[in-house]
Structure formats: C-alpha cells, structure tokens
Amino acid sequence: MRRIRITLAYDGTAYHGWQVQPGLATIQGCLEEAVAGIEGRPVSVDSSGRTDAGVHAEAQVAAFHLDNRIPVENLLRALNQVLPRDIRVLDAREAAPDFHPRFQAAAKTYEYRIQRTPICPPFDRLYVYHFPYPLDEERFVRCARLFEGSHDFTCFAAADEKDALGASKVRTVWSSTVRREGSRLLFRVRGSGFLKHMVRNMTGVLVECGKGNLDEAAVRERLARPGAFLPGPAAPARGLFLLGVEYPTDPPSSPAPL
Amino acid sequence: MRRIRITLAYDGTAYHGWQVQPGLATIQGCLEEAVAGIEGRPVSVDSSGRTDAGVHAEAQVAAFHLDNRIPVENLLRALNQVLPRDIRVLDAREAAPDFHPRFQAAAKTYEYRIQRTPICPPFDRLYVYHFPYPLDEERFVRCARLFEGSHDFTCFAAADEKDALGASKVRTVWSSTVRREGSRLLFRVRGSGFLKHMVRNMTGVLVECGKGNLDEAAVRERLARPGAFLPGPAAPARGLFLLGVEYPTDPPSSPAPL
Numbered sequence: 297m298r299r300i301r302i303t304l305a306y307d308g309t310a311y312h313g314w315q316v317q318p319g320l321a322t323i324q325g326c327l328e329e330a331v332a333g334i335e336g337r338p339v340s341v342d343s344s345g346r347t348d349a350g351v352h353a354e355a356q357v358a359a360f361h362l363d364n365r366i367p368v369e370n371l372l373r374a375l376n377q378v379l380p381r382d383i384r385v386l387d388a389r390e391a392a393p394d395f396h397p398r399f400q401a402a403a404k405t406y407e408y409r410i411q412r413t414p415i416c417p418p419f420d421r422l423y424v425y426h427f428p429y430p431l432d433e434e435r436f437v438r439c440a441r442l443f444e445g446s447h448d449f450t451c452f453a454a455a456d457e458k459d460a461l462g463a464s465k466v467r468t469v470w471s472s473t474v475r476r477e478g479s480r481l482l483f484r485v486r487g488s489g490f491l492k493h494m495v496r497n498m499t500g501v502l503v504e505c506g507k508g509n510l511d512e513a514a515v516r517e518r519l520a521r522p523g524a525f526l527p528g529p530a531a532p533a534r535g536l537f538l539l540g541v542e543y544p545t546d547p548p549s550s551p552a553p554l
Numbered sequence: 555m556r557r558i559r560i561t562l563a564y565d566g567t568a569y570h571g572w573q574v575q576p577g578l579a580t581i582q583g584c585l586e587e588a589v590a591g592i593e594g595r596p597v598s599v600d601s602s603g604r605t606d607a608g609v610h611a612e613a614q615v616a617a618f619h620l621d622n623r624i625p626v627e628n629l630l631r632a633l634n635q636v637l638p639r640d641i642r643v644l645d646a647r648e649a650a651p652d653f654h655p656r657f658q659a660a661a662k663t664y665e666y667r668i669q670r671t672p673i674c675p676p677f678d679r680l681y682v683y684h685f686p687y688p689l690d691e692e693r694f695v696r697c698a699r700l701f702e703g704s705h706d707f708t709c710f711a712a713a714d715e716k717d718a719l720g721a722s723k724v725r726t727v728w729s730s731t732v733r734r735e736g737s738r739l740l741f742r743v744r745g746s747g748f749l750k751h752m753v754r755n756m757t758g759v760l761v762e763c764g765k766g767n768l769d770e771a772a773v774r775e776r777l778a779r780p781g782a783f784l785p786g787p788a789a790p791a792r793g794l795f796l797l798g799v800e801y802p803t804d805p806p807s808s809p810a811p812l
Binding site: 305306307352376381382383384385386415416417418419421423 | 564565
C-alpha cells in the first residue's frame with residue numbers, strides 16, 4: 297500500500313477548522329471525501345496538526361494511504377478537480393510507508409497578519425486582523441522576541457488544553473519576529489510545535505503590549521509561571537496562516553515556502 | 555440640501571452587481587439602505603456606472619443628496635459601521651449641488667487580472683480569472699494596443715445593449731496596455747466610457763488572440779465593422795476591477811489610485 301504526502305493551501309473562512317466533525321464542513325472532511333472518491337473506499341487523512349475554524353494555510357502537509365496506482369501528478373489534478381476552489385493541493389508525492397505529518401514534523405512556521413490602515417480593504421477582510429487603533433509597534437516588535445527559546449507555554453494554550461494531564465506544554469520557538477510590510481504588521485513564528493490557540497494567544501498578548509496594557513515583564517512572567525495567568529486574549533482566527541511544515545528528511549528549504 | 559460624493563471599494567462576489575434589484579443583494583441597495591438609516595428617509599445613490607454581478611471596485615464613485623448635517627468624516631465612519639465588510643467607503647466629501655458621478659465622469663480605468671499559475675491560490679480565487687493554459691502573451695499584449703483610439707465598440711457590447719436604438723456605441727480608449735506582474739497578466743484600459751460587458755468582452759477576445767484563435771486583423775475587423783460579429787466570449791466577472799473614475803474638476807491624479 298502506498299503512502300502519499302500532499303502539500304495543500306486553504307482559505308479557512310468557510311470551514312469549521314481542519315478536523316472532521318459530523319455535519320460540518322471541515323478541511324479534513326473535504327480531503328477524505330475527495331481521496332475516497334479516487335480510492336473507492338473510506339480513507340483517513342492525517343495532517344501536521346489541526347487548524348482552528350477560520351485559520352488559513354499556505355502550505356499544510358497531510359498524508360494518506362492509497363491502494364490505487366494512479367501516478368501522483370494525476371492524483372494532484374484529480375484531487376483539485378473535485379475539491380472546492382478554496383482548498384488546493386499544491387504538491388503530491390510518494391512518502392515512506394511510515395511517514396506521519398504530525399509525529400515527524402520538525403518545525404512549523406505561522407504568520408499572523410495585522411492590517412493597520414484606518415479602513416480595511418474589502419479584498420483583505422478575511423485574511424487579516426484589522427486593528428486601526430493606536431499601537432506601539434516598537435514595543436510589539438520587542439516583546440515578540442521574548443517568545444524565543446524553550447518555555448512552558450501553558451499561559452498561551454487554549455483553556456481546554458490546560459486540563460490534559462501529563463502532556464508537556466514546553467515548546468521551543470526558534471524565531472519570533474515582526475516586520476512591517478506596507479500597511480501590515482506581520483508576526484512570524486517558527487517553532488518545534490504549537491499548542492492549540494498558541495499563536496493567536498501570543499498575538500493577542502503582543503497587541504496588549506502594543507496598546508500599553510502589558511509590558512515585557514508581563515510577557516516574561518507568563519512564560520516563567522505556567523498556569524498563573526489566563527491565556528489570551530486570542531487574536532481572531534482570520535489573521536493566522538500556517539506557512540509551512542519542515543521534516544528532518546526534506547532537503548533544506550523544501551517544500552514549504554518559508 | 556447637500557450633495558455628498560463618496561469613493562468606495564467593494565468585493566463584488568456576494569452581490570448581484572451595482573444596481574438595485576428587488577429581493578437581491580446589490581451594492582447600490584446596501585448603500586441606499588445605509589444612507590437612509592442616517593437620513594431617516596429613502597435616499598437614492600447614483601454611481602459612475604453599473605458594475606456587473608461579481609465585478610469588483612477599488613474606487614467606484616457615487617453621490618447622494620443629504621439633509622442631515624453630519625460632518626463628512628463622521629458620515630464616512632457611520633456608513634462603514636453599518637455597511638457589510640465587503641463594501642468600504644474610502645472617502646466622503648461635499649460636492650457641487652449638480653455633481654453627477656456618471657454624467658460628469660471624464661474617464662474610467664478598469665483592470666482585468668488573469669492568473670497564469672497551474673494552480674490558482676485559494677486566496678485569489680475570487681479576484682482573478684485563472685487561465686493556466688498555453689497563451690501567446692506577446693500576441694495578447696500586441697492585440698491589446700489595437701483598442702486605443704475612438705472606435706464603435708458594438709462588437710464588444712453586451713447583446714442586450716446592441717438593441718438600444720440611436721445611442722452611439724463610439725467610445726474613446728486612451729490607453730490599453732498589458733503587463734506581467736509575477737504570475738499575473740494585468741490588462742488595464744482607460745477610456746471615456748465603457749459599454750456593458752465591454753472590458754470583459756475585450757479581455758475574452760484578447761484571450762482568443764493569445765490562444766491563437768484570433769489575430770490582429772480579426773481585432774481590427776471587430777472595431778471597423780460594428781455589428782458584424784457576435785460579442786465576446788466574455789471573460790468571467792471575477793477578474794475585473796474598476797480602478798477609478800476621473801472628473802474634470804478634480805486635481806490631477808486624485809482621488810482614484812490610478
């Protein structure tokens with residue numbers, strides 16, 4: 297049996313996130329339906345991780361088993377033909393039989409996009425967090441660097457994730473940087489893994505820093521005292537993009553556009 | 555009574571075009587409802603021209619009468635608060651009592667966007683015509699220049715516009731150019747006025763030229779022999795943007811981002 301690895305982009309606006317939920321449109325649900333149509337039986341599709349409702353991906357990685365002997369180029373075309381236009385398969389290839397996009401991921405990169413113009417262009421409304429209010433962007437940039445390193449990110453995890461006993465909330469963030477691109481503030485973070493809502497909560501805390509409600513000491517405290525603070529506030533899902541996933545076996549800088 | 559002029563951007567995807575139609579969502583309908591909410595009585599909103607269902611605008615110009623003495627800055631904010639997020643008022647100002655955005659328009663600029671990558675990025679799907687097939691782009695560029703000048707554009711008008719007796723179909727196109735921007739082919743046309751479906755039909759004919767089905771002589775013939783050819787094929791609405799409208803009384807290069 298083959299193991300197929302795909303890279304896909306999606307606009308999360310219309311979906312209740314990655315994970316299959318009965319009766320709701322999800323990315324995983326659409327993919328499993330599309331692959332099942334080719335395979336002729338139900339197929340389960342794994343990914344590098346769930347994305348929340350409304351979160352987008354420029355290069356999510358997923359994998360599934362396949363008996364069908366269709367060449368990967370044709371598989372890519374066939375999937376894009378049946379998938380809705382807000383989900384696109386960018387790449388399809390043969391993978392090792394034991395390839396798992398979540399357990400073998402070495403790094404993931406997310407970007408959070410904040411629109412700073414007084415009026416949000418209608419064409420960007422689903423892909424940015426429109427924040428036209430005063431913001432100390434220098435402080436935002438400075439505080440973002442504090443996330444770098446290995447920390448217990450309990451204070452940045454979704455409330456329902458905090459209750460999972462035993463699972464470590466320590467993650468390593470290799471880079472956490474902010475740049476201005478035109479009228480947008482782009483917060484990009486690359487790390488070993490991310491807890492549920494982690495990037496949205498990090499962004500929300502940075503916005504509070506920029507507004508003057510929190511400072512560098514407050515961010516440091518949230519990293520040093522896991523569980524001492526309620527997470528968030530979470531920035532809205534629509535500004536968040538999964539940019540790419542890296543695997544140890546991949547050649548450098550491939551396949552995700554990092 | 556005041557005359558207010560507004561510049562607005564909209565994502566046409568969810569609308570049945572500019573013009574009010576009973577029971578259907580239209581740009582004009584949304585605006586008239588928003589202005590009526592401020593004025594406390596029905597208000598009719600004029601524009602520089604109708605746009606088709608699915609066509610977008612970066613800077614449409616509209617105008618309406620108002621008794622309410624709300625300052626224009628507050629009016630702009632109030633309108634954006636009640637309008638859906640896919641319609642944004644970019645500018646609001648006092649205009650001459652007889653200002654009419656259609657009858658006084660001196661020039662309009664449209665842009666048609668064609669996506670040339672094999673796979674259409676999901677985030678662009680509503681804002682481009684995805685044409686991944688072979689296309690002689692040099693011929694496309696060359697043929698676009700043939701539209702420049704004053705011509706009878708009957709062969710590029712919507713079929714239902716051809717029957718309007720007496721109205722001249724002569725329009726002047728000052729510039730009609732194409733450029734490649736990354737993976738997109740951008741056809742930009744600036745002229746004295748445009749017939750219904752004219753830019754979409756021009757684009758469709760240029761695509762036929764690029765595909766090798768039509769040549770420069772065929773384009774010239776369509777301009778020289780009004781009514782001798784069926785219009786089109788029309789390129790899809792979603793690739794078309796109204797970029798701006800110019801008025802003789804405006805200072806140069808204002809207010810539209812041309």
